[in-house]
Amino acid sequence: MSVPHLAPILLLVVSNVFMTFAWYGHLKFDTKPLWAMVILSWGIAFFEYWFAVPANRIGYQVYTAAELKTIQEVITLLVFAVFSVTWLGEKLTVNHFIGFALIAGGAWFIFRGPL
Secondary structure, three states: OOHHHHHHHHHHHHHHHHHHHHHHHHHHOOOOOHHHHHHHHHHHHHHHHHHHHHHHHHHOOOOOHHHHHHHHHHHHHHHHHHHHHHOOOOOOOHHHHHHHHHHHHHHHHHHHOOO
């Protein structure tokens, strides 16, 4: 796999870690003022963009926009699954895995090419 193929995937993983913490990390701190959590989340999201924008710029050399979005969504689900278990202490259920499998099926159609 070449750099233009692999770099966007790695950059999107890092990007999604930042964005997941920006969007959901504050849920552990429900006693903190909302305004403070919004500002903190904006600060975290700033760094997310430093990975997402280059990922898409580099990735667009070898992937279509739809493929890049699909890669991003699959990575988002994987990062969020790990995050929700490790950071929020939630449990993944069979329903989650079925839903993830259906989304993976949709991703397969995006990458398989025209019917």
